[in-house]
Amino acid sequence: MRLALFDKGRLGLVDGDDLVDVTEQLAGPGTPGPAGALHRYIETTETTARGGAARLDLSGCARVPLAEAALEAPLPRPGKIVGAPVNYLDHQAEMEYTTSIAELGVFLKANSSVIGPGRDIVLPYTDKRTDQEGELGVVIGRTARHVGADDALDHVFGYTCLLDITVRSGEDRSTRKSFDTFTPIGPWIVTADEIPDPDRLDLRCEVGGATRQRTSTADLIFGVRELIAYTSSVMTLHPGDVIATGTPAGVGPLDHGDRVVVEIERIGRLEVGVDGSRATPYDQRPGRRSR
Numbered sequence: 176m177r178l179a180l181f182d183k184g185r186l187g188l189v190d191g192d193d194l195v196d197v198t199e200q201l202a203g204p205g206t207p208g209p210a211g212a213l214h215r216y217i218e219t220t221e222t223t224a225r226g227g228a229a230r231l232d233l234s235g236c237a238r239v240p241l242a243e244a245a246l247e248a249p250l251p252r253p254g255k256i257v258g259a260p261v262n263y264l265d266h267q268a269e270m271e272y273t274t275s276i277a278e279l280g281v282f283l284k285a286n287s288s289v290i291g292p293g294r295d296i297v298l299p300y301t302d303k304r305t306d307q308e309g310e311l312g313v314v315i316g317r318t319a320r321h322v323g324a325d326d327a328l329d330h331v332f333g334y335t336c337l338l339d340i341t342v343r344s345g346e347d348r349s350t351r352k353s354f355d356t357f358t359p360i361g362p363w364i365v366t367a368d369e370i371p372d373p374d375r376l377d378l379r380c381e382v383g384g385a386t387r388q389r390t391s392t393a394d395l396i397f398g399v400r401e402l403i404a405y406t407s408s409v410m411t412l413h414p415g416d417v418i419a420t421g422t423p424a425g426v427g428p429l430d431h432g433d434r435v436v437v438e439i440e441r442i443g444r445l446e447v448g449v450d451g452s453r454a455t456p457y458d459q460r461p462g463r464r465s466r
């Protein structure tokens with residue numbers, strides 16, 4: 176299944192060129208709350224969604240042409256977003272890091288940083304680099320604590336395209352990566368049954384029409400299984416949490432007006448814009464101690 180949010184929070188199942196409105200079928204009646212209808216479905220079912228589509232009767236559901244639907248972030252407010260620092264060797268080399276995820280562990284991004292397809296990444300500073308990092312996003316489907324690598328994929332609901340936007344400055348990662356708009360995800364979640372091996376997916380990221388990043392997730396230092404095993408040894412992963420699996424070489428600065436695209440095999444294509452019109456000088460940020 177490919178599941179998307181559209182038209183102010185409706186839950187849609189991608190069926191050919193259409194979106195079928197399955198809000199009531201999957202999320203149940205009533206307003207789904209700020210985390211959204213897809214999050215509610217994942218949370219209430221603790222599902223890994225294998226074979227879920229077959230049980231759905233779509234005959235009475237409204238259909239909208241996909242081309243006319245206003246897609247939103249499939250999970251507008253995940254429980255938490257876990258990030259993987261330095262999880263490709265070629266990115267470690269380009270940044271001249273001496274350590275990788277094996278020494279650094281994982282970090283957290285604010286869940287308020289999520290935006291959906293077609294929205295703009297808002298650049299905070301005129302004089303500090305803000306870089307794109309194209310990544311595979313993993314959506315947890317079943318509560319995971321002390322899960323072994325061999326059982327890890329049984330805890331995955333699905334996968335999505337993700338951008339881990341990052342300011343290159345001196346602050347902690349959790350600050351530099353948590354500005355509002357810094358975690359575009361989408362255009363939908365592809366359920367795990369359609370991705371037999373998440374560690375074998377081609378990923379491409381493009382900025383301003385030029386390809387900057389091209390990799391296979393086979394090159395991850397901690398693959399998806401190891402990431403879930405390691406992270407769940409630290410913290411409980413809940414249904415609807417998202418893991419940003421790390422970025423390959425080719426990160427670079429974003430400018431006002433850029434279009435950023437992440438495309439992942441078997442998943443889809445996420446495109447967002449860049450708005451630098453509200454950026455201010457780094458030295459004028461609040462809280463700066465005057466000397």
Ligand code: MN
Pocket residue numbers: 258259260308310339419421422
């Ligand atoms: Mn990253």
